[in-house]
Amino acid sequence: MNKVIEKLEDWKDIFIKNIPNLAIALVVLIIAYFASRGMNKIVNRTIGRRISQKSVRDLVSRVASAITILVGLYLAMTVLKFDDTLKTIVSAAGVSGIVIGLALQGTLSNTISGVVLSFRRNLNIGNWVETSGYSGEVMDINLNYFVLKEADNNMVVIPNKTILESPFKNYSLTTKMRISIECGVEYGADLEKVEELTKKTINSNFDQDEIGKTVEFYFTEFGDSSINFLCRFWVDSENALEKLKAKSKAIIEIKKAFDAADINIPFPMRTLEFVPNNKLNLAQIKEQETEKESS
Incomplete structure (x- = not known):
């Protein structure tokens, strides 16, 4: 004590x-x-x-x-x-x-990657990006994962580390996109008329003067059944969906213009030849079928 x-x-x-x-x-x-x-x-x-x-x-x-x-x-x-x-x-x-x-190496890596991605000025919520084989709108950049909403309204969850280590394409960083359309016309077509009509159609549907660009047109090759060309023009767009819509509209309008001017767009054709007198008569065919069944 x-x-x-x-x-x-x-x-x-x-x-x-x-x-x-x-x-x-x-x-x-x-x-x-x-x-x-x-x-x-x-x-x-x-x-x-x-x-x-x-x-x-x-x-x-x-x-x-x-x-x-x-x-x-x-x-x-x-x-x-x-x-x-x-x-x-x-x-x-x-x-x-x-x-x-x-x-917790993987979790910490994703967390740190999430912080780094949040400070990037070239990647923000609402941007339309393409990365790791997926394309869509950025919905969230969390501490562990990156959320994309694709054009079909499906959500894609990607680990932040994958985004940070992979290249990505951000369509929202620019307000203009260039669209390329490849097509072909028949050998008998007037090539100068084809070029003029294609440029006129694009300019009438997509105002290139307002964007400050011009329509580019080039014949690229002599194909098997057509003379192929490449047409490039600009549109105001910030995501891939708007680009796809513009390309679809351009194809429709070019097809209408070619049809009105009787300019054909060739397509592959297959010729079937029917022999009028077949060497095998019905008796021989039945005989062959009987032999197959007996064997």
């Missing part, structure tokens, strides 16, 4: 001696707590102008808040002269961090 009493008295003396340090450490922790809340709001408001994803904004603001708390905790433990204890905690946290990092 005497040893216990002596130990308690020693602890009492140490406690009384360190009351000023305890008070300072408590004040530091209280200040760190309110500072972390303020930091959370400031960071959330600051990055909200650049990041539209609420989950990413919350992540960044929470990290900033946690760092503020850790700084306050470090200062409080320094005031209390717990340097040895602090070193032990940091060492244990380092080992635990390595183990957790290895176990």
Whole structure:
């Protein structure tokens, strides 16, 4: 009992001696707590102008808040002269961090990739992009995955790491797209008339002067049954669906113009030759069928 009493008295003396340090450490922790809340709001408001994803904004603001708390905790433990204890905690946290990092390597990679994608100016929600074999509108950039809505209204969920490591095409970065149409006309057609009619048809349906571009027309080859040409023109478009609609309209109008001008678009034909006097008569055919059945 005497040893216990002596130990308690020693602890009492140490406690009384360190009351000023305890008070300072408590004040530091209280200040760190309110500072972390303020930091959370400031960071959330600051990055909200650049990041539209609420989950990413919350992540960044929470990290900033946690760092503020850790700084306050470090200062409080320094005031209390717990340097040895602090070193032990940091060492244990380092080992635990390595183990957790290895176990959650894929998840952490997607999370970091999501943060990086959120800060990219050339990729935003609402853009029409094509990546990893999929094409559609960007619906969400979350911390773990990337969501696309395809033209058929299906949702595609892609890991952020895949998006970050793969090239992608963003149709929304430009307001103009060039469309290419390949076709062929019969060998007897007037090629100069074909070129003039095609350019006139495109210009009448797609105003190239307003866009500041011109229609390009080139004959490309002598085909098996046609002389082929390539026509390129520009349209105001920010996604692949509008480009597809414009190409469809151009094909319809060119076909109408060619039909009105009696310009034929050749297509493959197959000729069937019927022999009037077949060498095999009906008796021979029946005989062959009987032989097959008996065998």
